[in-house]
Amino acid sequence: MRILFATILIAGMFFLFAWTAMQNFVLGGVFEAQYNFEKELPFITPLSPRDRVTEILRNDSGESFQKVYDDPVYFRVRAPRSFDRATVTVRFKKDENQKFALGGLVSWEDYKFDLQPLDNIFKDGDWQVATVNFNLSPLFTDDGRTYTFVLSLPGIAESGSEVAVQSIWVRLERPR
Secondary structure, three states: OHHHHHHHHHHHHHHHHHHHHHHHHOOOOEEEEEEOOOOOOOOEOOOEOHHHEOOOEEOOOOOEEEEEOOOOEEEEEEOOOOOOEEEEEEEEEOOOOOOOEEEEEEEOOOOEEEEEEOOOOEEEOOEEEEEEEEEOOOOOOOOOOEEEEEEEOOOHHHHOOOEEEEEEEEEEEOOO
């Protein structure tokens, strides 16, 4: 009985170590995380500042989302290690005329972002989806693993309109 218990304990510890190593070292070279406003994640922060977004809302289909009514808003991506490239996909609803861009922070001192317009938009049911690719090497990071991104919606406060954001999906890659 003691041998069986010891074997199970050692196997459990090995499994826990292997699982932790896979989470922190990303042995496959790809790390993915999605923030869908259901609960906070350690990898993607909520949209901020809070005075530019609504509380988390829920539609009739049960999907959680936030409305953005002032510009700009930010979120941070905390990676378990450093990466070279990021693909960021945003699922949202906006008026046809509202400009919408996503950018990665290049410099806080100059308040400079690598802004890329969300032009290639496709429909996903009632939502719109757009994807932007980033080279992470020019982006600012204070610890080598945390990147700040901006959702830029020029003129949204003046127009009185809102953009609903339902999810942010991030895929980070490093060379193999």
